[in-house]
Each structure stands twice: as structure tokens, then as C-alpha cells.
Amino acid sequence: MRKSRALVFLLLLGVIWGTVPSSGADRRIADLAPKYRQWLAEVDLILRKEERAAFLALKEDYQRDGFIQKFWESRDPYPETPRNEFKDAWYTRLEEARNEYGGIAEDRARMLLLHGPANQSWKTDCQLTLWPLEIWYYARTERLPSDFFLIFLQPSGGGPFHLWAPVEGYDSVQALFRQAPEGRNNEIDAVALERTLARYCLGSDQIVLTAFRAVRQEGQLGTLSVLEYPPPARDTEWLATFLGLSTDLPKGAPALPAQLTVAFPEGRGDRTLVQGVLQVPRKSLQPVRLEDHLLYSLLLTGEVLKDEALHESFRYRFDLPAETGGKTTGETLPLVFERTLRPGDYTLIVRLEDLTGKQSFRQALPVSVPKLAGSAQNPEVAAALDSARQTLAQEAATETATLRLVPPPGEVATGQVRVEAQVSGGAIHKVSFALDGKP
Numbered sequence: 001m002r003k004s005r006a007l008v009f010l011l012l013l014g015v016i017w018g019t020v021p022s023s024g025a026d027r028r029i030a031d032l033a034p035k036y037r038q039w040l041a042e043v044d045l046i047l048r049k050e051e052r053a054a055f056l057a058l059k060e061d062y063q064r065d066g067f068i069q070k071f072w073e074s075r076d077p078y079p080e081t082p083r084n085e086f087k088d089a090w091y092t093r094l095e096e097a098r099n100e101y102g103g104i105a106e107d108r109a110r111m112l113l114l115h116g117p118a119n120q121s122w123k124t125d126c127q128l129t130l131w132p133l134e135i136w137y138y139a140r141t142e143r144l145p146s147d148f149f150l151i152f153l154q155p156s157g158g159g160p161f162h163l164w165a166p167v168e169g170y171d172s173v174q175a176l177f178r179q180a181p182e183g184r185n186n187e188i189d190a191v192a193l194e195r196t197l198a199r200y201c202l203g204s205d206q207i208v209l210t211a212f213r214a215v216r217q218e219g220q221l222g223t224l225s226v227l228e229y230p231p232p233a234r235d236t237e238w239l240a241t242f243l244g245l246s247t248d249l250p251k252g253a254p255a256l257p258a259q260l261t262v263a264f265p266e267g268r269g270d271r272t273l274v275q276g277v278l279q280v281p282r283k284s285l286q287p288v289r290l291e292d293h294l295l296y297s298l299l300l301t302g303e304v305l306k307d308e309a310l311h312e313s314f315r316y317r318f319d320l321p322a323e324t325g326g327k328t329t330g331e332t333l334p335l336v337f338e339r340t341l342r343p344g345d346y347t348l349i350v351r352l353e354d355l356t357g358k359q360s361f362r363q364a365l366p367v368s369v370p371k372l373a374g375s376a377q378n379p380e381v382a383a384a385l386d387s388a389r390q391t392l393a394q395e396a397a398t399e400t401a402t403l404r405l406v407p408p409p410g411e412v413a414t415g416q417v418r419v420e421a422q423v424s425g426g427a428i429h430k431v432s433f434a435l436d437g438k439p
Contacts, residue, residue: 028056036064042094042104043071045113046230051239059248062303066310067242074238075231086231089116107163108134108152114230115143118150124208126201131155131175135211143231145223149214163227166219170212190216245313247303247351249360256359257284258352267372271340274369276302278335278352278361285333286357287322294322297355300337305347314339334387343371 029037040047040055047055051071058064076084093116097109104113118136126133132154140146152161153173164173170193193212197205218224259279266273278300287294300316316337335352345368352361 025052025056032064033061036061039068043090045110046075046090047071048230054239054243062305062308062310063246066313069310070238070242074233074235077234079234106160108161111136111150111163111227114227115141122204122207124201124204126197126204126208128175129196129200130173130208132157132161133173133208134161135207137211143229144226147214148218148223148227149211150227151211151215164215165224166216245301245303245315247301247349247362249351249362253360254358256352256354256357256361257281258361258363260350260363260365262348262365262367264370264372268340271342272369272372274339274341274348274367276337276339276348276350278337278350279332280335280352280361282322282331282333284357284359285322285354286359288356296320296322296333298335299353299355300335301351301353302337302339303349304339304341305349306344308347311341311346312339341369343369345369 029040032040040052055064055067058067072084072087073079075086077086090113093113094104096117097104097112100112101109103109115138119139120137122135124130124133124135134152134154136150136152138144138148138150151164151173153164154161155172157175170190174193174196190212194209197208201208215224257280260276261279262274262276264272265275280298282296285296285298287296289295296318298318298320300318302314302316304311304313314337316335318335320333337350345366347364348367349364350362353359
């Protein structure tokens with residue numbers, strides 16, 4: 001009966017902590033390359049449920065590699081140093097767990113991974129009065145609110161050790177001379193255990209009693225659950241940032257027509273300026289009215305791949321006037337973005353979203369970046385830039401210069417907040433923000 005209850009308890013823990021994957025997740029894991037399956041197993045204890053779901057939803061290996069890099073960076077306690085101390089400590093503990101316990105599945109290995117080596121530990125079998133026990137003691141840390149004792153039990157004297165909890169009862173640890181019949185409460189069991197230890201556990205009865213009393217108190221206070229909490233990430237918003245820079249199209253997203261061209265206007269030291277232009281038909285865009293202005297709201301997200309690995313990500317936000325003086329200007333809307341890259345072969349992936357019309361454009365383009373010493377602008381790029389400059393000149397001639405900050409929605413804002421600015425007229429060329437006097 002007790003084994004059945006313990007099994008249900010472990011399954012519930014698995015559901016709570018997301019360690020029991022669904023059949024769909026099982027299939028996605030099975031389809032991964034071996035190195036990604038191994039990584040998932042190695043970080044299972046610290047991988048949050050939403051992080052696991054996001055990783056399994058990725059479609060390309062370069063995205064998975066980028067995810068893993070950002071995952072470790074988000075947990076680096078000292079990002080200003082060249083080493084990632086958290087990652088190094090984790091893999092050191094992994095190696096120790098494999099050497100000591102033959103893997104990372106047993107409870108002792110799990111606690112070692114989550115909390116590091118214990119400050120002190122004891123092993124005892126109390127002359128076969130108790131099943132083999134291993135007792136760990138941790139002094140107070142940032143993650144453990146007080147001194148902690150852990151008791152690992154090896155039932156029947158063989159097989160893996162498991163982390164003992166008061167709910168199992170004290171009779172579960174006794175091999176011979178059981179004093180408490182099935183069904184007696186823990187208060188009576190504790191008294192019987194103390195008598196047994198005093199009689200048969202010579203020399204180590206006090207440390208065993210101290211550990212059982214401490215674990216019992218931890219159970220009463222509800223602090224045992226702290227043991228299962230993974231260490232938090234330093235950057236709690238890294239996943240949203242990573243997913244926000246993805247160029248994947250939403251399922252069923254309407255197509256947005258656009259044409260992408262790339263040119264290399266000039267060299268900049270040992271790098272080359274890469275200039276991209278997206279020509280978007282105005283009639284395909286849906287404008288939004290903001291007070292007295294019609295605007296196109298567009299979001300450009302890009303990825304640069306080098307040797308099939310993510311080299312960099314970037315994002316541009318375009319809020320452009322849909323009309324000037326009551327008239328639409330030009331049949332296409334030129335959107336210009338720039339990167340500086342070293343000479344070599346790359347893959348450029350861009351995704352453009354019409355935030356109002358919910359349409360998307362995506363294209364992956366092989367790019368061979370040449371080494372340049374001077375300037376050499378593509379005629380198509382030059383024409384697109386001239387068109388953009390003419391639009392700005394028309395605005396400057398017909399409108400007065402205005403600047404308005406758009407407050408973020410809601411009464412209270414926490415975390416990273418984006419503040420939009422409405423700018424019109426040709427007299428404003430640059431806008432700088434300051435918060436409490438700090439730019």
C-alpha cells in the first residue's frame with residue numbers, strides 16, 4: 001500500500017515540476033539530434049516548464065544552439081567576466097554525480113546538482129537496526145533559509161537511495177526490531193524510534209536522532225519543498241527576448257508581399273557595411289490611425305547565420321506616415337536596415353510583420369560579403385534611399401515639428417518597458433530619452 005502511495009506522490013511531483021513529458025513532447029525529443037537530447041537530460045532539473053516547451057518548439061538546429069547559449073548566459077552570475085561560473089559549477093557537479101552515483105537520476109545526485117556538496121555527511125546502518133542511511137547537512141545559504149538535514153534511505157539494503165520524507169513514517173526506516181505496527185501515528189513512531197536507536201545504534205544514535213528531528217520539523221514548516229526549487233535565472237526575461245527575435249512565421253499567418261535586395265555600400269575597417277532594402281507595396285499594408293495621423297506600423301526581425309550557426313539577431317521598428325498632405329506617396333514603401341559584417345559567406349533571414357494587418361513576410365537569402373576599401377552603393381539601394389529622403393523633405397515642408405511621448409498602457413509598469421515617441425516634421429533629427437536624469 002505504501003509503495004502505491006509513494007508512486008502516486010512521485011507522479012504528482014513529476015506533473016507539478018514538468019518532469020513527466022507528454023507523448024507529444026516525447027516524440028519531439030526522440031526526433032532531436034543526440035546532443036540536444038543529452039543537453040535536455042543534463043539540465044532537466046533547472047529547465048523551467050516554459051523553457052522546455054519553447055526549446056521543443058524550435059525548428060532549426062541553429063535556433064537550438066542559440067537557445068542553449070542564451071540559457072546559460074541568463075544564469076551567469078557575473079556576466080562581466082569571461083567565465084560562466086554557474087555553467088562551470090553545474091558541469092562539475094554532473095561529473096561528480098556520475099562518478100559517485102552512476103548517473104543523475106538518483107535522489108542523492110539530484111540534491112548534489114541542485115545544492116552542491118553537503119557541508120557534512122554521515123553513513124550508518126546501526127547494526128542492521130535501520131536500513132542503510134546517508135545523512136547530509138547543509139549550513140544556511142541564500143537558497144536554503146536555515147540549516148538543513150537530508151536523510152537518504154536504501155530500503156531492504158539494496159538498490160538506489162531515495163530522499164526520506166516524514167510522510168513515509170518512521171517504521172519505513174527500520175529493518176529489525178520494529179516497534180511501531182502499521183497505522184500508528186508518527187508521534188508514537190518517533191518515541192519508538194528513539195528507544196530503538198538508543199539501544200541498538202551505539203555511537204551514532206545522536207546524529208541520527210538530530211537528523212530525523214530536523215527533517216520532521218522541516219516537514220511541519222513546509223520548507224522541504226525548497227529542496228526541489230531550481231536556482232532562478234539571473235535574467236528572468238531572457239526567454240521572451242529570445243522568442244521575440246525569432247524569424248519563424250506564426251502558423252497560418254497571411255502572406256505579405258515584399259522584395260528584398262542587399263548591397264555593400266562601403267568597407268568599414270576590417271568589416272563591410274551590409275545594407276538591405278525591403279520594398280513593400282503600400283496597397284498591401286493596413287494603416288492605423290493615431291490621433292490625426294495615418295501610420296504604417298512594421299516590425300523587422302533578422303538573423304544572420306555563419307557556418308549554420310546563429311551569428312547575430314537584430315530588430316527594427318518602423319512607424320511611418322501612410323500619407324502626406326492627404327495623399328499617399330509612392331507605390332512602394334522602402335525599409336532600410338544595415339549590419340556590419342566581416343567578409344565571408346552568411347545566410348540572412350528576415351521577417352517583416354505588418355502589426356496592424358497581421359501579415360508577415362519571410363525570406364532566407366545567401367549573402368557573400370566582399371572585402372571593400374571604399375564606397376560602392378547599389379543603384380536600387382540609392383534610389384530607395386532617395387525616395388525616403390524625399391518623403392522626409394515633403395513632411396518638413398508641410399508640417400511643423402512635433403514630438404509626443406506615448407505613455408505605456410496601464411497604471412503600473414514593471415520590468416522592461418518600451419516607450420514610443422511620435423515624431424513629425426523635418427526639424428527633429430534625433431531623439432534622446434532620460435530617466436531620472438540618466439540617459
